[in-house]
Each structure stands twice: as structure tokens, then as C-alpha cells.
Amino acid sequence: MMEKPTPLAHGQIDVLILQALVRKLVMKGVLSPDEVRAMLLEAAKNLDLVGSELSPEAAQIIVQEDLLPAFLGPDASA
Structure with missing residues (x-):
């Protein structure tokens, strides 16, 4: 039986x-910043923060303002 980590x-x-x-x-060039942005946007669209999936506009704002800087550094959203 496996225990939960x-x-x-x-x-x-x-x-x-x-x-x-x-x-x-x-x-290392394995991922481009555009690929990271696309993955984050896809994930953000599926977030359930207000009882339903986010609108594309709300997901884009979360990616630009919160997720991109967290993953690519503070200059990423510029």
C-alpha cells in the first residue's frame, strides 16, 4: 500500500x-517564453476562483500580472 506523500x-x-x-x-532553449505563456494561459482558463472557469480576459490578466513574472521573472510581463 502506498502512502500519500x-x-x-x-x-x-x-x-x-x-x-x-x-x-x-x-x-536551455527547451521551452520558449511564448510556450510558457501559452501553457500558463491554458491552465489559468481552467481555474475556478469564482464558482466557474475564468473568462479568457480574466485568465489573460492573471497570466500577465501574476504567473508570467513568477515563472519567467519580473521583466516577463513587459
């Missing part, structure tokens, strides 16, 4: 690892 640092370590991985893949 214990979240480290309340799950925050997962986010830090994912952000570092994405940045490394962009630096």
Missing part, C-alpha cells in the same frame, strides 16, 4: 521547484 513547507516547495524547472528549460 507528506507536503513539504505546506506545498510551497512544489511551486518553487516548478518555477525553477521552467526557468531552466527556458534558459
Whole structure:
């Protein structure tokens, strides 16, 4: 029987690892910033923050203002 893994640092370590991985893949040219933007937009469209999926416009704002800087650095949304 497999046990459920214990979240480290309340799950925050997962986010830090994912952000570092994405940045490394962009630096190595495996992913382009446009590909990262597209993946983040697709994920954001499926967020349920207000009882239903976000509108395309709301998802775009979340990607530009919050997700891109978190994954690609503060200059990414410029």
C-alpha cells in the first residue's frame, strides 16, 4: 500500500521547484517564453476562483500580472 506523500513547507516547495524547472528549460532553449505563456494561459482558463472557469480576459490578466513574472521573472510581463 502506498502512502500519500507528506507536503513539504505546506506545498510551497512544489511551486518553487516548478518555477525553477521552467526557468531552466527556458534558459536551455527547451521551452520558449511564448510556450510558457501559452501553457500558463491554458491552465489559468481552467481555474475556478469564482464558482466557474475564468473568462479568457480574466485568465489573460492573471497570466500577465501574476504567473508570467513568477515563472519567467519580473521583466516577463513587459
